[in-house]
Amino acid sequence: MAGAMIVALDGTILLMAQPGMQRDLGASVSQIQWTxxxxxxxxxxxxVIAGRLGDRYGHQRLLLVGVLxxxxxxxxxxxxPGVGWVIVLRAVQGGFAAFLQPATLALLRLAYPADRLGTPIAIRTSAIAVAAGSxxxxxxxxxxxxxxxxxxxxNVPLASVIAVLTLAVRAPTPQCANPPRLNLTSAGLLAVALATLVHALSDVPARGWTASPTLLEFSAVIGVAAVLARHERRTTHAIVPPAVAGSVPVTASMAILLVTxxxxxxxxFKATFYLQDVLRLDPLASGLRVLPLTVLMVLGxxxxxxxxxxxxxxxTAIAGTVLVVAGIxxxxxxxxxxxxxxxxAVFATIGAGFATVMVTATGTVVGDAPPGYAGVVSGLKQTAMNIGPTFGIAVAAGATGQAASTMSSTLLILAALAALGLLPASRLPGRPAHLNGDGPAAGFPARAPIPQAAPARHAKAIEQPPNAPG
Incomplete structure (x- = not known):
């Protein structure tokens, strides 16, 4: 939980630091955006690469490296001393955050059986909402x-405390005879494709969807993805194993997380500009208007x-998606x-719906992870949760330009985008066979056997895993 919270906290604190950073370092708007x-x-x-490394070398080790x-x-x-150093070090910080995030989910998969994942994932989701909101x-x-x-x-004392906890608590580890190897070619192609996609989406607000550099980057993403798909079919060590790629609950859950x-x-993004530029509210007043979203994520x-x-x-996923669409x-x-x-009321509706989607999709992804692949599945889930918001902001900024006063049509487009989540939601597992939690189907899919855990050296390793969305 603490590992997930520090990343969420850092992301929203940065928004308050950027104006002062620009003035103090004499940076341009473009340079600040690059932070x-x-x-x-x-x-x-x-x-995804970090998740694969965690499957091979241990998620607790990746968590420690990531947080340090x-x-x-x-x-x-x-x-x-200058904005150039800030930009470089922010990229380095992002790299270590990538090591950190999949481990916070993969360790849950090791510490809890599938039918008991609900409460830890709900706590993790609530904790992330509290961190991001505060x-x-x-x-x-x-x-x-x-x-x-x-x-x-x-972040420094917080990271130090988390590192000490990571060393002090021994989590169960799967006994995998043949830990998966990292395919360097696949890893390189995947990294290039995802990095180019996020860069292209991040620049849409400034350049637009039809600018030549944007179209060129999207074309490059398609080309690299095609080469990656061909290589994955031929290699014996795919970075996304067939057991994961062929899992309908996993792929459907990631699709829901991406579009919602x-x-x-x-x-x-659109509402923030509307509150401040049209209603002329200050940042604190705007934040208070949005606060019901955070509250309902915690309570929901x-x-x-x-x-x-x-x-x-x-x-449950269909109901959550409907709430998100209705709220937007x-x-x-x-x-x-x-x-x-x-x-x-509308922000509370969005928060309740998004909490429902997050808990359901995260529980399905983690609970359905095949033995030995909890890290790569967690990495894929976190990737969907990073690309989705970037894509949504690009749509919000590019659909009607920067005119905050004409937000109605843009929000309807975003509502339609979230409504696409109803299709993958319909592919998730149906009503559990045992409503009272008597069987493995009580709330989370359990078609993949639970990895056998090595005996914990401390009793609290099972009760208090060293992590908590999303």
């Missing part, structure tokens, strides 16, 4: 009193677990005369 873009590109390129590197990179940014407030206080560098110094994440974050996660156990993944569509109907309660 985010470089991070996103590095994360997207390495998530994340903290060290944060300290380097806090000491950086980031702007904490960042505002730190930047106002100590300067922008304090927003990065705060795109809809939610695209809507938040345990409710989603109960619904998942009773009604199964298919019905409702947001499109708000105007300057709308009451605070009406705005709170």
């Amino acid at each position: 985010s873009t470089g991070y996103l590109v590095a994360v997207a390129a390495l998530l 590197g994340f903290g060290a990179a944060s300290a380097g940014i806090a000491l950086a 980031g702007p407030l904490l960042g505002g206080v730190l930047v106002a009193h100590l300067g922008w560098r304090a927003a990065f110094w705060v 994440g795109a809809g939610v974050f695209g809507a938040l 996660s345990p409710v989603a677990v109960a619904a998942l156990r009773r009604y199964g993944a298919r019905r 569509a409702g947001l499109s109907r708000l105007g300057p005369a709308s009451t605070w309660m009406a705005m709170a």
Whole structure:
């Protein structure tokens, strides 16, 4: 949980640090944007590779390397003399975040059987929502009193504590006779394809969808992806194993996360400009208007677990997707005369729906992971959760330009995008056979056998895994 929270916290604190960073370092707007873009590109390129390495060398080891590197990179940014160093170190920080994130999910797969994953995943989802929601407030206080560098110094003690916990608690490890090897050709092609895709999407707000560089990058992504697919079919050590690629619950869950994440974050991007540029609210007042989304994500996660156990993944995911679509569509109907309660209601609806989708899809992905592949599955899930928001913001910024006052049509487009999640949601497992949790089908798919865990050296290794979305 702590490993997932530090990444979520860092992402939202950065938003408060960037204006002060620009003034202090004399940076251009483009350079400040690259402090985010470089991070996103590095994360997207390495998530699946990091998950594969965790499957081979141990997820706890990857968690330790990731959190130590994340903290060290944060300290380097806090000491950086110029914006060039900040950009480079943010990319390094993104690389270590990629090592960190899949391990926080893969360790859950080792520590809990499939029918008990609901509560840990709900706690992790709620914790991420709390961290992301409190980031702007904490960042505002730190930047106002100590300067922008304090927003990065705060990661250092947090990372140190997580590293100590990682060393102190021994999690169960799967007894795999033949740990999967990392195919370097596949890894390189996948990293290039994902990095190029994220870079292209990140530049859509500035360049537009039809600009020559954008089209060229998208064409390159298609070409590299085609070469990767051909190589994966021929190699004996595919970076995405056939057991994972052929799992309908896993692929459907990732599709749901991608499109609903795109809809939610695209809507938040558009709504933020609307609140500040049209309604003339300050950042704090705008944040308070959006606060019901965070609250309902925290409160909705345990409710989603109960619904998942009773009604199964298919019905629960469909219900969550419908709530997300209804919330975004409702947001499109708000105007300057709308009451605070009406705005709170639509944001709360989005939050409740997204929490339901997150818990259901994450539980399905992790619970259905074949033995020995928890890391690569977790990496794929985190990749979907990184590309989805980037895609949604590109749609929000590029659909109607930067005109915040004409957000209605853009939000309807984003609602339609989120509605695409209904199709993969219908492919998830149906109603569980045992409603009261008496069998392995009680809430999470369990067609893949649970990896046999080595005996833990400490009793608390099972009760308190060293991680917690998404």
